[in-house]
Amino acid sequence: MDLNGRRESDNIEDVRGQSDAGPVGRGGGFNIPGGIPLGGFSFRTIIIFAVIYFVAKLFFGVDLLQILSGTPSGQVGSSYSQSQSNGANSAEDQAMKKFVSQVLADTEDTWTGIFESMGKTYERPKLVMYRGQWSSACGEANSAVGPFYCPSDHKVYLDTDFFREMQQKFKAGGDFADAYVVAHEVGHHVQNLLGILPKFNQARAKMSETQANAMSVRVELQADCFAGIWGKFTQQKGILQSGDLEEALNAAHQIGDDALQKQGRGYVVPDSFTHGTSAQRMKWFQRGFDTGKISACDTFSGAI
Structure with missing residues (x-):
C-alpha cells in the first residue's frame, strides 16, 4: 500500500504501555484472574x-x-490467539500507530462518502490500540480475544501484536492484509449503524448454539464484503500496489474457520464455524472489492 501523504485519523486511542484502571462502568475496581x-x-x-x-x-x-473468561459479551470479531510483547514507544510501535491511523482515516473517508450517497451520516468509530488487556464496554479485551468491535461503545479494539501473529503463525503477512483486519472490524461498525448488528444480537438470544453460529457466519462474511468495498475505493485512489489484493485474499483464506481448525485440531467441525470457511471469506471480500456496493453484500439471503 502507498499511504505516503495520506492523513491520519484523530480517532485513535493508543493505550499500549498503560495499565488498565479497571472494568468499564465500575469506577475502578479490579479483576481476579479469569x-x-x-x-x-x-x-x-x-x-x-x-x-x-x-x-x-x-x-x-x-x-x-x-468458563467466565470467554469472549466479552456483544463482541463481534475474531477469536484468534495472539502473542505479546513489551513496550509501546519504540519506532516500530510508532510506525504501526501511523499505519493504523492512516488506514482508519481512509475507511472514514470511504464510508462517509457512501453514507452521504444514501442520505445518511457516518459516525466515525474510535479504534483502541492496546497491549495485553484492556476494558471495553463489552467486557475485557485481552490477547486471547483478538481484534473485535464492541457495538456498545462503538469502538474497535486491536492488540497490534495480532499482526505479528498473522505473519508468523498464519503466514498472512503484508500491509494490506493488516489493513483488511482493520477494515473488517470497521465493517462491523457499519453493520451496527445500519441496524444489522442490533437485530442479530436480539435474535441470537432465541437461537440454539448451532443456529447462532450459522447466523454469526453470515454477519462475519458481510463484514468481509464491506472490507472489500473499502478495498475497492482504495484501489480507485491509487493506494493499492501490485500484490496487495492477493495479500488480503490470502489472509481471508488463512483465517477461515476450516483452515484454523485443521491447523489447531487436525479436523473441522462445521457446526462450530462462526466466521466462515476460507473459500467463503475470500468470496465475499472479492465480491465487495469487485462491486463496491452495499447491495452486493447481502449475506442473509440464500446460500453463502
Missing part, C-alpha cells in the same frame, strides 16, 4: 464466590474462571 469484576462487591459476596469456585473445582472438576 476476568470476574470485583469492584463494588462486598467482602461477603467475594467469600461466597470463592466457596462456589472451590466446590466446583474440587467435586466437579469445573474451572469457573475459565
